[in-house]
Amino acid sequence: MSETFRTILCIAAHPDDIEFTVAGSVARWTKEGRRVVFCLVTTGGAGTNEYPPDGTGLVPRREQELHEAARILGVNDVALLGYQDGVVEPTLGLRRDLTRVIRRERPDVVVCSDPPVRYYGNEYLNHPDHRAVASAALDAVFPSSETRGISTELLTEGLEPHKVKEVLINGAVPPDAWVDITDTFEAKCAALRAHVSQVGKGEWVEPLLREWATRDGKAVGVTFAESYRRMVL
Numbered sequence: 001m002s003e004t005f006r007t008i009l010c011i012a013a014h015p016d017d018i019e020f021t022v023a024g025s026v027a028r029w030t031k032e033g034r035r036v037v038f039c040l041v042t043t044g045g046a047g048t049n050e051y052p053p054d055g056t057g058l059v060p061r062r063e064q065e066l067h068e069a070a071r072i073l074g075v076n077d078v079a080l081l082g083y084q085d086g087v088v089e090p091t092l093g094l095r096r097d098l099t100r101v102i103r104r105e106r107p108d109v110v111v112c113s114d115p116p117v118r119y120y121g122n123e124y125l126n127h128p129d130h131r132a133v134a135s136a137a138l139d140a141v142f143p144s145s146e147t148r149g150i151s152t153e154l155l156t157e158g159l160e161p162h163k164v165k166e167v168l169i170n171g172a173v174p175p176d177a178w179v180d181i182t183d184t185f186e187a188k189c190a191a192l193r194a195h196v197s198q199v200g201k202g203e204w205v206e207p208l209l210r211e212w213a214t215r216d217g218k219a220v221g222v223t224f225a226e227s228y229r230r231m232v233l
């Protein structure tokens with residue numbers, strides 16, 4: 001990543017998505033003195049069946065967990081959009097809400113997942129919220145954030161257009177850019193383990209993240225890495 005990039009905005013659907021995917025990169029960027037902001041679209045209120053389905057009890061717990069994970073990664077700024085978990089669609093309203101965050105935070109780089117991915121391997125069907133949020137995020141980056149004539153109500157809020165310079169898309173198949181997370185892999189594991197409502201005691205966290213990070217690291221000859229498709233706009 002360019003030395004001159006100071007602000008990175010990570011957009012995700014659920015409170016633990018960033019920890020599963022790009023948290024090693026996040027910890028590295030904050031260590032390098034960059035400002036990283038998280039934007040989480042849903043409350044995560046449907047994250048486990050052990051709570052009442054209206055999200056009572058779980059939502060405040062997940063909020064606590066996400067702030068602890070962010071603290072571990074060196075992230076201070078978290079924007080919560082409060083959408084209902086499990087039923088997100090890539091609406092113009094969501095695109096406008098993400099555009100508002102982009103114009104307010106004015107990031108050099110936006111990080112999000114890959115909207116068209118329906119499944120990984122033969123075991124994981126990609127969550128519809130992940131696809132919806134990724135789709136709206138990319139549309140918010142371009143054209144909404146940089147175009148005065150889209151979502152003009154943002155102008156009346158004092159939010160002028162902003163051009164994002166790069167997008168890093170995690171979970172893209174195949175990837176074409178890698179971040180070495182050898183020195184921050186432990187922080188990634190600790191941050192994911194902070195989501196106790198989702199991972200329990202988390203004995204499986206380290207082996208799972210190690211498997212993914214080793215696979216991505218092999219591609220570029222380092223111990224651990226995270227992989228992306230990199231768009232230079």
Ligand SMILES: [Zn+2]
Pocket residue numbers: 013014016017127130
């Ligand atoms: Zn998720």
